[in-house]
Amino acid sequence: MNKAPQGPQRKALRWVFSALALGLGAPGAMPLAHAQMELAKAKHCLSCHALDKKVVGPSYLDVAAKYSKDPLAKDRLAQKILKGGSGIWGMVPMPANPQVSPEESQALAAWVLQLKGH
């Protein structure tokens, strides 16, 4: 059994490989961003935020675009994620997020800021 697979068998193999390539391509290319997306999920950020549309809070792509030229944005957003606040995107406040550590808050702020629309 050391012959290469043939006929229908080979076709099936090719199908499996392309399915794998499609399925793993996107997160595989950005493992860090993927981990931070998981962190945002685990910390319940995504119950009020989505990447590309307003929910209770602004979309993360809108946040990234707003501060794209602001070198101080990361620290300010990290503080805001920890302590909450309002008045930037509307009158609805973001509550404080005591389940997030200062390090996690920095990582989440950095992640949001580097997001880009397609």
Ligand code: HEC
């Ligand atoms: C209960 C809903 C809610 C949750 C949970 C929530 N947010 Fe927010 N978030 C908001 C709202 C509302 C705003 C808009 C506040 C404003 O206008 O100043 C906001 C604003 C933001 C901003 C932009 C702040 C600014 O000053 O421009 C960032 C970044 C952000 N949230 C990240 C997070 C992260 C990260 C988490 C998870 C740890 C999180 N949010 C959890 C509702 C929420």
